[in-house]
Amino acid sequence: MTDALGPGAVARLLGVAPTTLRSWDRRYGVGPRERSPGGHRRYSPADVARLRTLCHLVGEGVPPAEAARRVLSSADRSVPGPRVPAASAAPRSSPALPVHGSGHTPTLRGVARAAMRMDSDLVEHLLQTAVERHGTVAAWEDLAKPLLYGMGRRWEDTRRHVEVEHLLSWSVSTVLRRVPAPLAAPGTRQRPVVLACLPHEMHSLPVEALAASLREAGLTHRVLGPCTPTEATVRAIARVGPRAVVLWCHASGDHDAETLRAVARTAASAPQRTAVYTAGPGWRGVGDTLRVADGHLDSLTEGVRVLGG
Template sequence: MSDALTPGATARLLGVAPSTLRSWDHRYGIGPRERSPGGHRHYTPRDVARLRELCRLVGEGLPPAVAAERVLSGPGPAAPRVPGQRPGGETLPVGGAPALQGVARAAMRLDADLVEQLVGRALRTEGVVAAWEDLAMPLLYGMGRKWEDTRRYVEVEHLLSWCVSSALRRVPAPGVPSPSGVRPVVLACGPEEMHSLPVEALAAALRERGLPHLVLGGCTPVDATERTVRRTAPRAVVLWSHVGGAGDVAALRAAAGAAADSPQAVAVYTAGAGWRSLSERAGGGHLGSLSEAVRTLDPG
């Protein structure tokens, strides 16, 4: 859900072993600064940037301890790169995992059919949560790094996002009916939030499990979120924000007010990096990743 990566996804993005990340965290203190309420480690973009710089320095021959000291004492890299990657080269900085490299190469060629086919295959074989956290998110991160390094390839970013969205929407529901008596989960974005792909990932993960849900999509008006909660009395509401703004706070307050008036209990959650800059907090808490959101929202 959020822009924070799991340790496995971060390792794939950087092209290092997960054990290496753990070692750097324990030995040098270069690790995730945030943890989910359940204690799980998640790497924010700033964490990833520091690790990229550490990878670069080690790749240039510095001992890891010296490189780590330099990373911790410095102001932080503005646009660090994966070792061996050439700025402006026709690749995405996504490490050496074959699955990631295959989709990345297809995206850079603008081969939409192949991108969608490969992402769809990962969704079918690995499941939505694993495919999102270990494949889609590192790819989207890599695309962001590519743009920062070159100020080019916006078309690749749009194509990649569209293909991931298309593949997510084709994830089928199980062949058995939804559990009886299970009320839906409402998934909404802030009123100015157009970045709705993580919401689509959560919707696909819930659909994969046969859990009823309603998706209101990007730029959800405040009154639309409030009316939906009042009309459907859902068991939960998830409000997504990537950037953060006054409209998100208004949406959260409206949803909380409608939930309080509901004859049945309605849990209200936030998700996305935008809430880090806001003082408002949801009664149900913050969902820091797709895996955490699914664990929280699955009544089974």
């Protein structure tokens, strides 16, 4: 079969992991119809077409078992294929993941199901596709953020599935780090934006989403990450001379106001103007201290608009 492909090539072609291909073959019988003389899996064009359809259905939120049944039912009955073992025909379902918001799209449901099955390869594939098709801001606001919120609700309600929350967070972070920057024009230089969490803040995924969105927009930035000491943020302002600083706070802490005042003082004394913005729900308890900031960023969309202006 000179036109047959190996598992690695098919996985790259479809954007899934080789382990996912093996799982679909073993559990649902959607795999190669033939083997090489050495017993290795080799995928014909018809096999690849079936798998492409399966990927499309799963990406639209159809459970893999149902998607496989549809693919196999539409296949050419004259070509014998591998039988689906009885135990695999009805795999144990995973509990549903609650999602936040009203737009429960098929893609969102598909990612939720993949996360509950601990299929990180499929989660990343669907998230990556969403970023490439719709952009980082839309993928975060309409897909990743509702899923993460829903996972947090599930843990609060049941104290279960923390492993799914960790897997989902890691997958989201992985996809955000892959967002490429556009090619800069020769000689183009701009003062960066500094993104920092408060000293007690470990919840940094929204900062990663803002960083990826700025990178996608071609805006220079420096990320200091979770639990950034106040003195480190102050030193960063002095060293890089940013045009803006964003302080992220998810949950209020005892010294939030002190950190904001210290950063605002440093920014005000900088040779060039440095704007200071707050972001995150944790700033609600700070009160009048917020007046020392130039503004509060309520969403990723607003953050990219304001920082890119």
